[in-house]
Amino acid sequence: MAHLDVARIQHDFPILKQEVNGRRLVYLDNAATTQKPRQVIDALVQYYETTNANIHRGIHTLAVRATDQYEAVRGKVAAHIGAANSADVVFTRNTTESINLVARAWGDANVGEGDEIVLSLMEHHSNIVPWQLLARRKGAVLRYADVRDDGTLDLDSLRALVGRRTRLVSVVHMSNVLGTINPVAEIAAMAHAQGALVLVDGAQSAPHVPLDVDTLGCDFFAFSAHKMLGPTGVGVLWAKPGLLETMDPFLGGGEMISVVKPEGSTWAQVPHKFEAGTPNIADVIAFGAALDYLRHLGMEAVREHEKAITAAAIEALTRLPGVTIHGPRNVGIRGGAVSFSVDGIHPHDVSTIVDSYGVAIRAGHHCAQLLMRRLGVPATNRASFYIYNDERDLQTLIEALRQAIKVFTHDSARTAV
Ligand code: PMP
Secondary structure, X not given: OOOOOHHXXXXXXXXXXXXXXXXXXXXXXXXXXXXXXXXXXXXHHHHHHHOOOOOOOOOOHHHHHHHHHHHHHHHHHHHHHOOOOHHHEEEEOOHHHHHHHHHHHHHHHHOOOOOEEXXXXXXXXXXXXXXXXXXXXXXXXXXXXXXXXXXXXXXXXXXXXXXXXXXXXXXXXXXXXXXXEOOHHHHHHHHHHOOOEEEEEOOOOOOOOOOOHHHHOOOEEEEEHHHOOOOOOOEEEEEOOOOHHHOOOOOOXXXXXXXXXXXXXXXXXXXXXXXOOOOOHHHHHHHXXXXXXXXXXXXXXXXXXXXXXXXXXXXHHHHOOOEEEEOOXXXXXXXXXXXXXXXXXOHHHHHHHHXXXXXXXXXXXXXXHHHHHHHOOOOEEEEEOOOOOOHHHHHHHHHHHXXXXXXXXXXXXXXXX
8 A cells, every 4th residue: 555655644634643432543434524634624724814704705905815715726626627617616515515506507497397317226315315306396207227236337227218308317426335436438428429418426536536527528527525635514516618607596695696686687607606695715715725635645646545445445354254345346446435234233233343443434324225225235334445544444443343243243142042
């Protein structure tokens, strides 16, 4: 795992220095949210100590400085995803809001009765429920592409669903449960051939893989700052050049207008048309520090590091008795969210025992109930890795899991007697 200087990275994360339950904290819940480096925390404090002002309005020095810093982050976001134009980047609250923005501002005008929206069974609820609400408003129909037993998306099933009535194909780039990376370029070509647009839920890919929205070929790309070292409360929606201009506003209010008259209003230029009210200025600026941090590491190196630790995790988990991994084994087509079940032990019990070792993993349905049903399980455990995780973290997880298996095997043996 020589792709990143992990010891040095760990030093940048104050939260990792603490003990939890008398043990060194091993944070493996990165698919839920990541920890924040000192650089991001400092950017937030520094903003409030030196710059705080409302943006896009005042002509005083602080307002200009805050506006410049906020707008500079738009450029950093564009660079992170390979977008040519920072005006195609809209700041939202999170991935969920980005998807809801599209469902309202694009969906209401472009999806009608009997039209179809194609999703997959591996979607997060935030890429299902906004479309269910749209379908209810418009009388549209949702279709779900299947997931194969190996945890990959069933492209044949997707192909069979995309047709003349399809208006949108909306799929996750990297599954937050299975780790699967979907072949977005292929899916986009399939959808575009039928005249449908493509939204990609990039909540799990933007933090972990090098990105180029042109190569992906999608029309919308949504993600959250908090899963990539940034603060909570900041999300991104990118749209293909020209697309945002064709869309109605999502929320109305200050900042998003050009002229307001009693009988109606005209809209500001994009992206401001989609950023009504005072935005989350401080957190956007701190997100800029997170993007700088990732750029210095290099997304190629981040990806290689995660491939190495994920491969080691899959190998170690496979050797544990009674452990089943849900998702592809090949790290070439997957990221570092590793879901697993342990025979005879409820995921919450596994998590509780592992937590007593200072190890934070997740147990539950991971906001993917359709996928849980497809996998035939009520819930799973999930360990998810990031730049500050190393071999020692993995060993602690495995030691804790071994202990959980031992405790429960003994308990059930005793009950049987
Ligand atoms: N999509 C995926 C794949 C996710 O993993 C998540 C977060 N778990 C979301 C969407 C929603 O992100 P947020 O809660 O930041 O809106």
